[in-house]
Amino acid sequence: MSIQIDDMVFRKARYQTDTGLNGGAKGRELVVPGARHNLFPRVTRAEREAGVIRHRKQFFVNENPESETAWGVVLFLEHPSMGEDSFAIALGTQQETQQQLLGRGPAWMGVGRLAAPLTGGETAVHLVMEEADTVFENGGLLHLSNRFQVQQPVHDAVRPGDTVLLEQGLWRSVDPLHAGGEVQHPYGLYLGAETVLTVTPGSREEWLRIAHRLHQDEVLAQGDGVSHAPALATLVHTADGLCTVEGKTPVLTAVCGGQSRSVTVNAAGQCSGYCTAGLLQVETGVWTVPVSWITPPDAGTAVTVTYRERAYRKAGNVVTVLLEEQVGGTYGTANTVGAGCLEVEALRALADGWLVSSSGGAYDHAGHPPALPHDGVEEDRWTLTFTSSTSFLCTGLQEGDVGAGSVASPFSPINPNAGAPYFVLDPAGFSGLFAAGDTITFSTHPAAVPIWMRQTVPAGASEASHNLTVLGWYCE
Numbered sequence: 001m002s003i004q005i006d007d008m009v010f011r012k013a014r015y016q017t018d019t020g021l022n023g024g025a026k027g028r029e030l031v032v033p034g035a036r037h038n039l040f041p042r043v044t045r046a047e048r049e050a051g052v053i054r055h056r057k058q059f060f061v062n063e064n065p066e067s068e069t070a071w072g073v074v075l076f077l078e079h080p081s082m083g084e085d086s087f088a089i090a091l092g093t094q095q096e097t098q099q100q101l102l103g104r105g106p107a108w109m110g111v112g113r114l115a116a117p118l119t120g121g122e123t124a125v126h127l128v129m130e131e132a133d134t135v136f137e138n139g140g141l142l143h144l145s146n147r148f149q150v151q152q153p154v155h156d157a158v159r160p161g162d163t164v165l166l167e168q169g170l171w172r173s174v175d176p177l178h179a180g181g182e183v184q185h186p187y188g189l190y191l192g193a194e195t196v197l198t199v200t201p202g203s204r205e206e207w208l209r210i211a212h213r214l215h216q217d218e219v220l221a222q223g224d225g226v227s228h229a230p231a232l233a234t235l236v237h238t239a240d241g242l243c244t245v246e247g248k249t250p251v252l253t254a255v256c257g258g259q260s261r262s263v264t265v266n267a268a269g270q271c272s273g274y275c276t277a278g279l280l281q282v283e284t285g286v287w288t289v290p291v292s293w294i295t296p297p298d299a300g301t302a303v304t305v306t307y308r309e310r311a312y313r314k315a316g317n318v319v320t321v322l323l324e325e326q327v328g329g330t331y332g333t334a335n336t337v338g339a340g341c342l343e344v345e346a347l348r349a350l351a352d353g354w355l356v357s358s359s360g361g362a363y364d365h366a367g368h369p370p371a372l373p374h375d376g377v378e379e380d381r382w383t384l385t386f387t388s389s390t391s392f393l394c395t396g397l398q399e400g401d402v403g404a405g406s407v408a409s410p411f412s413p414i415n416p417n418a419g420a421p422y423f424v425l426d427p428a429g430f431s432g433l434f435a436a437g438d439t440i441t442f443s444t445h446p447a448a449v450p451i452w453m454r455q456t457v458p459a460g461a462s463e464a465s466h467n468l469t470v471l472g473w474y475c476e
Helices: 045-050 098-104
Strands: 008-015 023-030 052-062 070-077 086-091 111-114 124-129 141-145 163-167 170-174 187-192 195-197 205-209 214-222 251-256 259-265 271-273 275-280 287-293 302-308 312-315 318-322 337-340 342-347 350-357 361-363 380-386 391-396 400-406 430-432 439-445 448-457 471-474
Touching: 023 052, 023 448, 052 070, 052 098, 070 086, 070 141, 070 337, 070 448, 086 342, 124 337, 170 187, 251 287, 259 275, 259 287, 342 448, 350 361
Parallel strands: none
Antiparallel strands: 008 023, 008 052, 052 448, 070 342, 070 471, 086 448, 111 124, 111 337, 124 318, 141 205, 141 337, 163 170, 163 187, 187 195, 214 302, 251 259, 251 302, 259 271, 271 275, 275 287, 312 318, 350 439, 361 430, 380 391, 380 439, 391 400
16 A cells, blocks of 8 residues: 555644744644635734734644555645745754744745746756745755646635636636645636646646755864864855755864864854864854864864855845756746755654663564554653563653553553554563563654744735745655
């Protein structure tokens, strides 16, 4: 059995508020496609007048009944908002709150309209963006699509977000055909401003790999075995600034005391790791404060840096995205958009972090991994506490007490919100002799991608702002 479209759903985070506690772990409430104000609340008149930035967290969940893996998952904004508001998305963590999100400064991905036509073969795409701080990740994906029809005749009763059908040259509202399916012409999704998302025989979309622009082992200085903070050269490849996406920021390496040591530069240019100081200007590659290593780099050894030059250029609100590969098709500016993507290689439930505290007992999690039903697994850290040589109690840090079990039979505590087990432990995995007070701990992670969405309503926005956004997805 393969992954079916009905297996993939969006669920809200447990907390939907406008406070720092907003977000958190995956909840059970579905985000219903096409339902108005189902994730973001209605924008009030006061919020339009003053302006507001609002965040909401949802999870893209693989609930395949056979717990099969969804491969090559890609998520992206389908189209810019047709109102005066705008949207961006960012990858979250399973239990992250809004306060934690804003504290780390995520990489926001946006969507823009094509600024210059494409005829195929180009290695750069020009987009008019709505959000000034959105990024295109080095080595990431650009989703390019012209699955839209513009200047369409629409019945007066049609509202943004309606499923529509083209009848006698006029788009009219109809009941949704499929909660998560493609919108095949003559059906469509009305986006507002006489624009319809619809897939026609002439529609195209492609996912293009963004340029890596990786520069490895560039020499910044030579150690002398004395100076903790040798003078560092300016980075060479900085005409477009540096990539500041988490996990792809600059990393310095030096040999200190005969051991290879590293320092990581974050998005703000601040250094951490084997150092006590260091600050880099990420737009220019100039060192405001040289890195001060905990012990001096060894004499005659090089201090090097590996970094990525930013894969896009900005000129006002026009962004040029540099590509690793060529555009495959022809696209016009009237109905084409490009978006940065969130990527997940494999979407499946996982268990890890096993720790057995026992002098005589063991659990073979490699040979007998727990079964992880996709519709029951939650993000949690579980502890089995033995009450005898064969019996135990199980508690989760988040879920609390989930019952008692025995090494002689499968243990499958039921998630009451899902009607399926959180996990199932195979009795064949237990071996040896446990004693009262022994523990086994492990973590489970759901088959869910945590997605933060940000809505920006500028001050003075008109009532035409209707906070409609369409989040697209694809998997192999």
